[in-house]
Amino acid sequence: MTSASLPPLPANAVPSNELIWTGCYTADSGGNGTGIGALRAGADGRLRRLGVAAAADSPSFLAVHPALDVVYAVGEASRTVRAYRRSGEFGLVPAGRAWPAGDAACHVAVDPLGRFLMVACWGDGQVLLYELDADGGISARFAAAATIVTGRPSRAHASLVLNDGRVMTTDLGHDLLRVWNYVPSQGLRLDHELALPRDSGPRHLVQHPGGTVLVVTEYSIEVAVVQSSPDTGNFGLAGIGPATSAGALPGDSAAEIALGADGRHAYVGVRGSNRIGVLEVDVDGSALRPLADIPSGGDWPRHHLVRNGWLHVAHERSGDVVTYPLDPESGLPGDAVGSLVLASPTALVPPVRQARPGPG
Structure with a gap:
């Protein structure tokens, strides 16, 4: 069973003991946070805020091991990545040293097989x-081949392990999607690239249960739909359209895209005008239609x-997380049920429900 075929939990049925880890910006990046939160x-x-799980400098993005109580955090300003092991109710303690990363390390993702x-x-x-070793600790580091586009800097921003075991990464500076194969003890080897519209x-x-990949574009405020060819396995652009009903406004930049549990709705955060764009998704993920834009409830x-019938939105500049119930049929958010003060939040990451098996 793949993660895409996991049965959804009932709408609005969040276990009362569920943890959510939080990333933030600290003073070294102009923020007010103090570390990984719980x-x-x-x-x-x-x-409900439990407290600081581990003091850390600008742990702006987090990921969790699929089978172990290990959390990974980038240090965006310190150019590092580090593993933390669970301790007590919600504490985290470093598991090994901080490893060097690159400039403005902004995203971390973990292979579903660990x-x-x-x-x-x-x-x-x-x-x-x-x-990673058998205990979830970091054991080796490999740099992937760089992209070369004259006159424009590369801006790698996210990675995703696909259902077939390959890896897809985004480069918003070069308008590229890159697909890689993992080679043990060597790292990533380029499979192919796909260019999206310039700028x-x-x-x-995020990957839809139907296999298509939905990519939110920060500058054009759109969602690109990319699909792999059954003949070559290479991805191609199947379509691209607006991420909001009202269109992009001056000063806007898109941030995150998330899917509802059944894949019928997508949610895109837009900074600047501070909206969440709600989109209807075809059953196979091949097309999206904007349904509505709602105020996000805070700044940036x-x-x-999107988790178990709820939408939690982290606002970096207003310093809060606002929670909305999601209608199970329409996918639209209802009135906010709460707003939690949280210093400079940048990421909300839950524990993994179940690890995903490998290809085949």
Whole structure:
């Protein structure tokens, strides 16, 4: 069973003991946070702050091991990535040293089989792979081949392990999607590239249960749909359209894209006008239609989490997380049920429900 085929939990049924890890910006990046945080999600959708799980400098993005109580955090300003092991109710303690990353390390993702993690670096465009040992610790580091586009800097921003075991990464500076194969003890080897429209800025991505990949573009405020060819396995652009109903406004930049549990709706955060664009998704993920834009409830929706019938939106600049119930049929958010003060939040990451098996 793949993660895409996991049965959805009932709408609005959040276990009362569920943890959500939070990333933030600290003083070294102009923020007010102090480290990796921990929240408790109640059955009514409301969040309660437990405290700082581990002091860390600008852990702006987090990822969790699929089978172990290990959390990984980038240090965006310190150019590092580090593993933390669970301790007590919600504490985290370092598991090994901080490993060097690249300039503005802004995203980390973990292989569903727990073999490696990947770090994308906005500042210098590096994509780095770190192999993991049996305890979830980092054991080796490999740099992927760089992209070369004359006159424009590379801006790697996110990575995703696809259902077939390959890795897809975004480069919003070069308007590229890159697909890689993992080679043990060597790192990532390029499979192929796909260019998106110039100045679109592919930022974050998610794979639909139907196999298509949905990519939110930071600059053009759109969602690109990319599909792999059954003959070659190469991805091509199947379509691209607006991420909002009302269109992009001056000063806007898109941030995160997330899917509902059944894949029928997508949610895109737009900073500047501070909206969440709700889109209807075809059953196979091949087309999207904007349904509505809702106010995000704060300033600068950097990241959001769709989980068990709730939408949690983290606002970096207003320093809060706002929670909305999601209608199970229409996918639209209802009135906010709560707002939790949280210093400079940048990421909301839950524990993994179940690890995904490998290809085949």
